[in-house]
Amino acid sequence: MQFDKHLYRRFSRRQLLQFTGLSGIGFALGSCGTSLYADKVRPIFEPLNQSIEELIFKAQTPVPEYPISAIEPNALLINTFDSTPVIDPNTFKLIINGAVNNPMQLSMNDIQSLPLISMVIRHICVEGWAAIVQWGGVRLYDLAKLVQPKAGARYVYFESADNYYESWDIASALHPQTLLAYQKNGQGISIDNGAPLRLASPIKLGYKQSKWITRVTFTNELLPRRGYWVDEGYEWFAGL
Ligand SMILES: Nc1nc2c(c(=O)[nH]1)N[C@H]1C(S)=C(S)[C@@H](COP(=O)(O)O)O[C@H]1N2
Ligand SMILES: [Mo]
Secondary structure, X not given: OOOOHHHHHHOXXXXXXXXXXXXXXXXXXXXXOOOHHHHHHOOOOOOOOOOXXXXXXXXXXXXXXXXXXXXXXXXXXOOOOXXXXXXXXXXXXXXXXXXXXXXXXXXXXXXXXXXXXXXXXXXXXXXXXXXXXXXXXXXXXXXXHHHOEOOOOOEEEEEEOOOOEXXXXXXXXXXXXXXXXXXXXXXXXXXXXXXXXEEEOOOEOHHHOOOOEEEEEEEOOOOXXXXXXXXXXXXXXXXX
């Protein structure tokens, strides 16, 4: 695993190691892809969620992406269930808090100074439509490296400006293709599509991909309110 220069400037190596609670030697082993160490520290009673250590050291396998030529520019329908909120990107701050060592509030400038990841994936809505879209943004994984989730963190909550809310298992949230996106098909995302920041991921159904995200909260437990549609009876995991 490589940490880019930007992260090194803002956070000491010691702080990064605290993220995992492992020693420098464990860190080095993990960075070579060895699972020896992670297997030893993982509690055996975790049915759904992997430990933070494993999620950080053993990169999850990306799902195949599509070529740029497969993008369907007009296929992504606007699917908004309440009114569309307006967020001023110049004053906007994303709150990241909860079961983390280092809660943060990040401006769009802060977020856009992190590595920009681009992917072409298929968005699937349960209402019976799909669209191949290119999303660009920051990996939630990279944000997690900054805030350092505590060892007990198992879930991630996403709160939106339109009162939409969602919760994800931490493994899916830290998947390498789970992005907080600010670009769609190579341009800034429109307000209707979730500007300034929305979730985008090839491993979850459309309703898990919250638009207009204002707050990301790591938790140890699933709370009674699990998701806008999930609380109406839709499946919580909603994996693809
Ligand atoms: N905040 C918020 N996020 C949301 C929704 C919403 O109504 N509000 N709709 C969801 C659904 S069902 C889908 S399919 C996608 C649609 O994204 P789009 O409108 O950008 O196509 O957003 C998801 N995220
Ligand atoms: Mo959807």
